Amino acid sequence: MTDLTLLGISGSLRREATNRKLMREAARLFAPDRFIEADLNLTLYDGDNEKADGIPAEVQALADQIAAADAVVISTPEYNKGPSGVLKNALDWVSRTKGKPWADKPVAVMSAAAGRSGGERSQAALRSFLVPFQPRLLTGPEVHLADSSNQFDDQGQLISEQYTATLQRLMDKLRAEALR
Template sequence: MTDLTLVGLCGALRRASTNRLLMREAAHRFGPATFIEADLDLPLYNGDVEAEGIPAKVQALADTIASADAVIVATPEYNKGISGVLKNALDWVSRTDGNPWRDKPVAIVSAAAGGAGGQRAQNMLRLCLNPFRPLVLPGPEVFVGQTSQKWDDSGRLNDATGQKMLDELMGLLRDAAERKSQS
């Protein structure tokens, strides 16, 4: 078994976000790996700031993504799309040298209060990631709808369907990461 580094990006800054819980649940189900939870609390993208140099936190995020064997992105759905936090992070990382996303295995998950569980946000995120050319897994799509009811007291997913889909997605992500690390 290869020592893998798994990076998680959560599109919500709130510590108690169910998307953060879902990201951590996904990392747990990924299996043995060094897990790094990326910091997306970045300044708003501003070309004037960029002209002065890429902020250290942005460069650290890009370097973290570049060093990963695989990435999990947990996206909330805000107003039928991805959060400003997540879009801002994608915009900033796109301004760094190189392309840390290129050929990177990526799994997308979402949790939302509504029954659909973030389907629109996932579709939008796929479109936003496409120019960077990562290896975004096509599925299974993991949507945790009515998310406030899907977690036990210890912060673990208690929805059998969600667990099954997440296990399958994380198995595929692990396989992709191991193949990539061996090439």
């Protein structure tokens, strides 16, 4: 059996964000040998700063984590019908690093939001943001966790069997892609 490393990326910085909980639940269901949570608390991208100072160490660390992972799971909130600025900023920064850390990387995308669509629009936008990087982006099953603040128990596990089953299918597909 191959040892697998899963990198989790939450588009929310809040410690108890529902997207962070969904990402951790995905990792539990994926059951990697090693799970790493990315830190997106990065300085805002500015081309002048990049020219003057180069790539910040924390950005390079994120790019290295992406490159080294066997698979990546991203959970995005929906802010004003799109992904968070934090997540977009991280993608912009990583695109400036050497090499192509996302190329051919198995990636699963999901979303959690307060509204009844569960972040569907933010997830669609995020998928379009990832296309230029040419990952092996899974097309489904789609996980759009609606009313997300009411979907987890005190241990951070999903309470809905339907959401859990869908997330398990997505993680099974991600594992299969990582092993391919």
